[in-house]
Amino acid sequence: MSITAPAGFRAAGTAAGLKSSGKPDVAVVVNDGPLQHAAAVFTSNRVAAAPVHWSRQVVSDGRVDAVVLNSGGANACTGAVGFQNTHATAEYTAEALQISSGDVFICSTGLIGEQLPMDKLLPGVSDAIAQLSTAGGQGAAEAIMTTDSVPKNARHPASADAPSEGYSIGGMAKGAGMLAPGLATMLVVLTTDAVLDPAQLTTALRAATRLTFDRTDSDGCMSTNDTVVLLASGASGVTPDLQEFEGALTGVCHSLAQQLIKDAEGASHDIAITAVNAASEQDAETVCRSVARSNLFKTAIFGNDPNWGRVLAAVGTTDAAFEPDQLNVSMNGVQICRDGGIGDSRDLVDLTGRDVTVEIDLNAGTETATIWTNDLTHEYVHENSAYSS
Amino acid sequence: MSITAPAGFRAAGTAAGLKSSGKPDVAVVVNDGPLQHAAAVFTSNRVAAAPVHWSRQVVSDGRVDAVVLNSGGANACTGAVGFQNTHATAEYTAEALQISSGDVFICSTGLIGEQLPMDKLLPGVSDAIAQLSTAGGQGAAEAIMTTDSVPKNARHPASADAPSEGYSIGGMAKGAGMLAPGLATMLVVLTTDAVLDPAQLTTALRAATRLTFDRTDSDGCMSTNDTVVLLASGASGVTPDLQEFEGALTGVCHSLAQQLIKDAEGASHDIAITAVNAASEQDAETVCRSVARSNLFKTAIFGNDPNWGRVLAAVGTTDAAFEPDQLNVSMNGVQICRDGGIGDSRDLVDLTGRDVTVEIDLNAGTETATIWTNDLTHEYVHENSAYSS
Numbered sequence: 001m002s003i004t005a006p007a008g009f010r011a012a013g014t015a016a017g018l019k020s021s022g023k024p025d026v027a028v029v030v031n032d033g034p035l036q037h038a039a040a041v042f043t044s045n046r047v048a049a050a051p052v053h054w055s056r057q058v059v060s061d062g063r064v065d066a067v068v069l070n071s072g073g074a075n076a077c078t079g080a081v082g083f084q085n086t087h088a089t090a091e092y093t094a095e096a097l098q099i100s101s102g103d104v105f106i107c108s109t110g111l112i113g114e115q116l117p118m119d120k121l122l123p124g125v126s127d128a129i130a131q132l133s134t135a136g137g138q139g140a141a142e143a144i145m146t147t148d149s150v151p152k153n154a155r156h157p158a159s160a161d162a163p164s165e166g167y168s169i170g171g172m173a174k175g176a177g178m179l180a181p182g183l184a185t186m187l188v189v190l191t192t193d194a195v196l197d198p199a200q201l202t203t204a205l206r207a208a209t210r211l212t213f214d215r216t217d218s219d220g221c222m223s224t225n226d227t228v229v230l231l232a233s234g235a236s237g238v239t240p241d242l243q244e245f246e247g248a249l250t251g252v253c254h255s256l257a258q259q260l261i262k263d264a265e266g267a268s269h270d271i272a273i274t275a276v277n278a279a280s281e282q283d284a285e286t287v288c289r290s291v292a293r294s295n296l297f298k299t300a301i302f303g304n305d306p307n308w309g310r311v312l313a314a315v316g317t318t319d320a321a322f323e324p325d326q327l328n329v330s331m332n333g334v335q336i337c338r339d340g341g342i343g344d345s346r347d348l349v350d351l352t353g354r355d356v357t358v359e360i361d362l363n364a365g366t367e368t369a370t371i372w373t374n375d376l377t378h379e380y381v382h383e384n385s386a387y388s389s
Numbered sequence: 390m391s392i393t394a395p396a397g398f399r400a401a402g403t404a405a406g407l408k409s410s411g412k413p414d415v416a417v418v419v420n421d422g423p424l425q426h427a428a429a430v431f432t433s434n435r436v437a438a439a440p441v442h443w444s445r446q447v448v449s450d451g452r453v454d455a456v457v458l459n460s461g462g463a464n465a466c467t468g469a470v471g472f473q474n475t476h477a478t479a480e481y482t483a484e485a486l487q488i489s490s491g492d493v494f495i496c497s498t499g500l501i502g503e504q505l506p507m508d509k510l511l512p513g514v515s516d517a518i519a520q521l522s523t524a525g526g527q528g529a530a531e532a533i534m535t536t537d538s539v540p541k542n543a544r545h546p547a548s549a550d551a552p553s554e555g556y557s558i559g560g561m562a563k564g565a566g567m568l569a570p571g572l573a574t575m576l577v578v579l580t581t582d583a584v585l586d587p588a589q590l591t592t593a594l595r596a597a598t599r600l601t602f603d604r605t606d607s608d609g610c611m612s613t614n615d616t617v618v619l620l621a622s623g624a625s626g627v628t629p630d631l632q633e634f635e636g637a638l639t640g641v642c643h644s645l646a647q648q649l650i651k652d653a654e655g656a657s658h659d660i661a662i663t664a665v666n667a668a669s670e671q672d673a674e675t676v677c678r679s680v681a682r683s684n685l686f687k688t689a690i691f692g693n694d695p696n697w698g699r700v701l702a703a704v705g706t707t708d709a710a711f712e713p714d715q716l717n718v719s720m721n722g723v724q725i726c727r728d729g730g731i732g733d734s735r736d737l738v739d740l741t742g743r744d745v746t747v748e749i750d751l752n753a754g755t756e757t758a759t760i761w762t763n764d765l766t767h768e769y770v771h772e773n774s775a776y777s778s
Contacts, residue, residue, distance in 0.1 A: 047705030047713045047729070077701055079714070079730035112698025113731055221685045222706050224698075295684070295765070296610045296773055303774030309501025309613075312466055316436030317611050324436045325468070340436070341468035342502055376684070381767050384685055385692030 002153030004137035005160070005170040006193035008032050008233025011136035013143025016124020018072025018110070018117065024143035026124035029067040029189055030097065030132055035234030038064035039201035040105070041209050043226035049076035050083040051106040052225060054090065058105050062198025064231055065103040067189055068093050068125060069144050071174070073110040073117075074185065076224040085116050092122050096129050107227050109146055109175065109185040141172040144187055147383070148174050149263055154255035156248040166238035167194035169248055173256040175223075186213065188228040188256060193236035194245060204246040205230045212253035215285070216372050218264055219380070220293040228253075261372050266380030269301050271356045274370040275320075278362045283320035284369035287360055290314045291371075298376035301356055306349035308337040311358065321364040328361035391542030393526035394549070394559040395582035397421050397622025400525035402532025405513020407461025407499070407506065413532035415513035418456040418578055419486065419521055424623030427453035428590035429494070430598050432615035438465035439472040440495040441614060443479065447494050451587025453620055454492040456578055457482050457514060458533050460563070462499035462506075463574065465613040474505050481511050485518050496616050498535055498564065498574040530561040533576055536772070537563050538652055543644035545637040555627035556583035558637055562645040564612075574614040575602065577645060582625035583634060593635045594619045601642035604674070605761050607653055608769070609682040617642075650761050655769030658690050660745045663759040664709075667751045672709035673758035676749055679703045680760075687765035690745055695738035697726040700747065710753040717750035 004011050011029045018025040031038075040059045042052050058064060068089055075082045086106050094101035108116070131139070141151035156169040175186040196204070209228055230249070240248075261270050273291050278284035291297055294314040300307035308329045315327065329337035334348045356375075374380075393400050400418045407414040420427075429448045431441050447453060457478055464471050475495050483490035497505070520528070530540035545558040564575040585593070598617055619638070629637075650659050662680050667673035680686055683703040689696035697718045704716065718726035723737045745764075763769075 045702060045705040046707075046711075047701045047716075074698075077698055077726065077730050079728065082730070112696075112702065113726070115731075219684050221683055221699075222702065224702050224705065294610055295608050295769075299770050299773035302770065305774065307501075309463075309466055310610075312436045313434060313501065313611065313613050316434040316613065318435075322435075327436075337466065337502070339468065341466050341471070342504075376770060378767050378770050380684075381688050381691065381765060381770055384688035385694065 002137045002155050003029060003140060003170040003172050003189055003191045004134050005155045006168045006191045006233065008193050008235030009191045010132040010134050011140040012128045012131035012133060013139035014124055014127040014131060017120040018070060025070055025072040026121065026128050027069045027140035027143035028125060028128040028132060029140055031065055031231045031233050033233055035195065035232055036063050036065050036103065037196060037198050037201055037232040038062060038230060039198055039205045040227065040229040041205060043223055045222045045224050047077065047224050049074050049108060049225045050078055050086040051075055051108045052227060053083065054086045055105045055107065055227065058102060063103050064105045064229065065099045066093060066097055067105045067107065067229060069107040069187060070121060071109050071144055071146050073108060073114060074112045074225050075108040075116050076112040078113065078115055081115055085118055088118065089121060089125065093125055096126060105229055107187045109144065109187055109225055112224060137170060137172065144174040146174060152256055152259040154252045156252050165240055165244065167192060167236040167240055169252050171252045171256050173260060175260060185223040185225040186260065190230040190252065193233050195234040195237065195239040196232050196245065200242055201230050201232055204242065204249050207246050208250040208253045211250055212257040215370060216257045216261055217289055217292045218261065218374050257372065261374060264374045266377050266383050267374030268377050269356050269375040270354055271301060271358060271373050271375065272370055273358045273373065274368060275360045275362055276368045277365055278367040279321035279365035281367045281369050283362065284367050285371065286318050287315050287320045287362065288369055288371035290318045291358065292373035295376055301351065302375040302377045304351040306331045306336055306346045306351060311360065312337065315360060320362065322362040326363040330359045332357055391526045391544050392418060392529060392559040392561050392578055392580045393523050394544045395557045395580045395622065397582050397624030398580045399521040399523050400529040401517045401520035401522060402528035403513055403516040403520060406509040407459060414459055414461040415510065415517050416458045416529035416532035417514060417517040417521060418529055420454055420620045420622050422622055424584065424621055425452050425454050425492065426585060426587050426590055426621040427451060427619060428587055428594045429616065429618040430594060432612055434611045434613050436466065436613050438463050438497060438614045439467055439475040440464055440497045441616060442472065443475045444494045444496065444616065447491060452492050453494045453618065454488045455482060455486055456494045456496065456618060458496040458576060459510060460498050460533055460535050462497060462503060463501045463614050464497040464505050465501040467502065467504055470504055474507055477507065478510060478514065482514055485515060494618055496576045498533065498576055498614055501613060526559060526561065533563040535563060541645055541648040543641045545641050554629055554633065556581060556625040556629055558641050560641045560645050562649060564649065574612040575649065577617040579619040579638070579641065582622050584623040584626065584628040585621050585634065589631055590619050590621055593631065593638050596635050597639040597642045600639055601646040604759060605646045605650055606678055606681045607650065607763050646761065650763060653763045655766050655772050656763035657766050658745050658764040659743055660690060660747060660762050660764065661759055662747045662762065663757060664749045664751055665757045666754055667756040668710035668754035670756045670758050672751065673756050674760065675707050676704050676709045676751065677758055677760035679707045680747065681762035684765055690740065691764040691766045693740040695720045695725055695735045695740060700749065701726065704749060709751065711751040715752040719748040721746055
């Protein structure tokens with residue numbers, strides 16, 4: 001009951017046999033309108049999967065009628081045959097739903113460099129379409145899981161009973177950087193019954209993803225398939241204040257992003273790295289991302305070691321505005337580095353819990369940003385070395 | 390017999406008690422001339438250790454008489470007290486050797502954010518000076534080890550009996566990105582008895598490090614203490630052809646860099662990533678470095694998985710000139726990705742050996758570059774999480 005929480009949407013998930021485990025692997029989401037407005041953001045990886053190339057084209061006119069998602073195969077680096085397979089999936093879905101194939105958005109996740117078994121995928125699409133229902137959100141969320149241990153859903157308002165502005169937003173997500181297989185592909189479908197045009201949806205979606213998914217950096221690796229798509233049915237008849245809608249959408253995206261970080265199976269710590277007093281928001285983000293991508297920092301946190309030297313070493317590789325002797329670093333509230341040197345005792349920092357906060361004071365301005373990441377663990381190495389993905 | 394292979398140098402190593410293990414931890418190298426010419430390159434980390442700040446100043450006039458190196462403490466992020474400690478070490482050494490403290494170059498490696506125990510360090514310097522000898526190179530190389538399993542030495546010509554141009558080059562090194570503790574600090578001392586002025590030494594050193602140490606990227610983390618210093622005594626009386634000297638120096642640096650990669654204790658594979666047919670050397674280097682820093686690629690190699698999809702995903706994040714459907718990737722000679730898609734069978738690739746070669750054909754020009762790295766293993770996580778460093 002999440003992507004189908006807003007009025008105007010049906011969804012379903014089914015097991016088509018793409019996964020050797022026999023678990024659900026095909027999902028279909030349909031926007032019954034009255035509007036079929038849409039916006040999307042995609043991976044900026046230049047080696048993009050066939051469904052990314054296809055769906056970029058589909059959403060370019062601001063209209064999406066249906067989304068087909070499969071796990072069990074990324075359809076990336078699969079050449080002309082891979083693109084034809086995506087095209088064929090759209091044609092097949094369009095015929096079954098009596099819509100235009102140019103309005104069928106496709107997402108895939110799984111191993112790169114292998115062709116999808118179309119003899120299994122297309123019957124799976126038929127099966128999912130036959131099961132489409134306004135209660136099918138949960139089934140769809142389950143069908144897009146790879147090594148996710150739980151499906152990820154979010155909605156606004158937070159529950160059906162909560163006070164509402166007359167419209168709602170739903171969302172589902174899969175993946176996270178720590179998760180093999182699938183090269184960390186993140187797929188997100190967001191739905192709303194608000195009345196908004198494609199340009200408004202694009203503005204709101206870019207604002208929401210910039211502060212949520214874009215700042216979730218589990219292992220620094222960018223997928224060939226990352227996709228976030230937002231569908232608006234207009235079925236509530238309510239035209240929201242755009243800024244209010246942007247805030248609500250950001251909340252839903254934040255919830256999904258946090259669920260991704262928390263379900264990173266290989267991780268033993270969820271780390272929020274915040275830079276404060278930066279000269280610019282970009283500086284703050286750069287500094288946090290540099291620390292989030294330091295394997296030495298990430299292994300230290302795994303070892304419950306409040307190693308601020310590794311934080312400073314990572315900060316020092318950036319071009320952000322700061323003076324090395326004016327840097328302060330706190331972990332879980334203890335200021336262990338002061339003025340670029342030794343601060344309070346490391347022994348005061350307790351890193352045994354799952355949540356870790358790192359605050360870096362750049363003393364160079366007034367801007368701030370946070371990046372969410374995980375630690376680097378034995379399980380990460382195991383998951384990403386033991387299974388081809 | 391490596392840094393003391395060229396005429397005009399004495400060296401020694403001793404155990405001062407900086408390391409709790411009681412192993413050697415202080416080394417002194419003296420250039421007896423007749424020339425005391427020098428050049429150096431340092432970490433570009435903006436959070437640089439006290440000895441880096443000091444030694445940058447020392448070498449700025451092209452003269453270095455002695456180098457003092459310690460393991461067991463990085464003296465980084467140690468504020469004014471840390472800088473005073475470096476200064477005091479130089480003063481102490483200068484007085485003992487009857488030279489100027491402004492000509493004493495200092496290097497440190499070990500934990501960031503702790504003060505050096507000067508009551509142990511200075512007696513250690515005295516002890517090393519008392520033991521200085523023209524056969525002391527090996528002892529010095531041992532004293533700078535942290536978790537290195539073997540000391541690293543190199544020389545040109547390759548042996549004392551080999552044909553020579555009348556001068557020689559020696560070198561010692563410690564560290565590597567996979568090695569905790571010490572935040573991967575790389576310290577390198579190079580010596581030569583050739584007659585060269587500081588400007589010539591600088592030119593040769595920059596050319597040599599650019600193609601060797603700068604292209605060794607074990608875990609993407611940059612130390613606060615990395616230092617490479619080249620000392621010339623002029624004792625051979627031979628003025629070499631500069632280009633020939635540059636080639637010989639590059640050979641010595643290449644040997645030391647390969648020894649660093651091969652001794653990365655956490656690693657189970659040594660990986661040479663080469664980009665060919667790039668539009669520029671910079672493009673080739675960028676592409677190789679992006680792959681070398683992909684944790685998903687590095688864990689795949691640890692798992693003996695020739696996962697070319699993860700190579701392409703890393704290439705796709707760069708701004709190098711290429712078309713995704715014109716990329717070829719070979720591992721250990723098997724072209725597993727052709728024209729951006731599926732090539733020869735992955736099963737043909739044997740990754741059970743320690744050495745792995747990855748060749749990425751960008752089909753965009755004629756330039757090439759190689760980056761040397763390691764895989765990401767359980768031992769890496771263990772070493773960097775179990776010990777504070």
